[in-house]
Amino acid sequence: MSTCLVPRLAVVGVGLIGGSLALALKAAGAVGEVVGIGRGRANLDKALELGVIDRATQDLAEGVRDADLVFLATPVLSLTEVAATAAAHMKLGAILTDGGSVKGSVAAAIEPLLPVGIHFVPGHPIAGTEKSGAEAAFATLYHGRRCILTPTAHTDIGALDLVRRVWEIAGSSVVLMDVEKHDRILAAISHLPHMVAYSLVNAVGSYDRYEENILEYSAGGFRDFTRIASSDPTMWRDIALTNRDALLEMMERCEAFFAELKEDVRNGEADKLYEFFQRSKELRDAIVK
């Protein structure tokens, strides 16, 4: 890049998601200065030390003041309050965007708060790990991933275009999607699997028929399968609270399949069991072809 797309970027919440976007844009030469904003000093110092950000502040109003683009990457429930304060102190024409995992409630809460001249683009990179904090951030997190942007009737076209370019520079392919559709699809492919993994680990880990910890016997399969149950509890509490209806729909769907399978196990239905497993294997294999 010879031109600098974002002269000053402010990242609110310099964790895995915020930190990785900063690193990706720095690696591409697409940002001038990166200001990191957070509540705790320890994480900000770590981010400075690792070169994720160039300047740090715990004062949100001051941190966003001169930014051309403000990226909010704090847990979903905190986004509204953070957006309200940020938007009140941003310069005219600046763009606000976010990476929150739920979009409907976020867009609905933030849009009415925006002063005239501040543009908001709701977004969600489909990338992540179970790690948290500035230390978890890395420049290639978004490479080859999708980033979903969910513009609403109020979204400014120029702002949308800039945010799209930002994610493309970070290595992602950008998909535009209706907020409601985003929340339902994510409930299915991401939020439900996390609920399932958390339940499974609690069910197995608290099984106390034997004295030893039976998880000690688990092999690679169990460890891979339950990796997502190590994800940050605050992040997932917020997702469960803010995408409730779509998540409940998917949880009920999954319960019905599980109950069907349980009945087949109970009744020793050899053919039905085979078909159930075979269908699942075909669906799974189709996505990793």
Added chain:
Amino acid sequence: MSTCLVPRLAVVGVGLIGGSLALALKAAGAVGEVVGIGRGRANLDKALELGVIDRATQDLAEGVRDADLVFLATPVLSLTEVAATAAAHMKLGAILTDGGSVKGSVAAAIEPLLPVGIHFVPGHPIAGTEKSGAEAAFATLYHGRRCILTPTAHTDIGALDLVRRVWEIAGSSVVLMDVEKHDRILAAISHLPHMVAYSLVNAVGSYDRYEENILEYSAGGFRDFTRIASSDPTMWRDIALTNRDALLEMMERCEAFFAELKEDVRNGEADKLYEFFQRSKELRDAIVK
């Protein structure tokens, strides 16, 4: 190894489990000749080509005749019939062992069939991948894994000792365990997670509210989480049929945790959700320390 522990090994079912034991013992110089026995010619030819076995036959009786050790590595439901034929043709003093994922029903079915002078040691290596067939086998599959042997009141001590040494040479640490305990622990840490993964993939993969295949949006988390849903349907049908009671107990346990979580989501119970996720994260993180 300067002495050869097993002059002639017969492997019935030269797939992931049988083939990997053959390769591990060959790599350690612990076997003389390895005879592979299977139903289909294609898999046996592949096994010969890859050097997994030295000789192949589709005739079980002939294949086991001169073997010192016969390892059964076919799906659980086939083990009884295969064991009956094998035991009837093995030489006096030879040892029969298996790698089936369920032990109670297998040991109970096989022991009454054994001619005098044929020793049976039920076993189960806690290692695996979601791949099948001779091509999936590799010499280090058992490195650093546990292998559970479940001797019964009828198990010969000398035979148990030899089978233990075989698995140790293959790289595993051997644990002796009661059959019933084995089946309950495996129901928890392996069989339940597979049922959960199969149900989840079916629930999500058949969700058709939108025209496109929503699995296309899934990122790394979903793929890792559902990898075990690619496992062989025959193998898992057999496990579900033969470890029914222990599996049902765990499925009901998991259902109860999932139902609790669903109620917390429905009622917007922020603190309970946080605690549920936090407890799970602690349990999960404790096993990968």
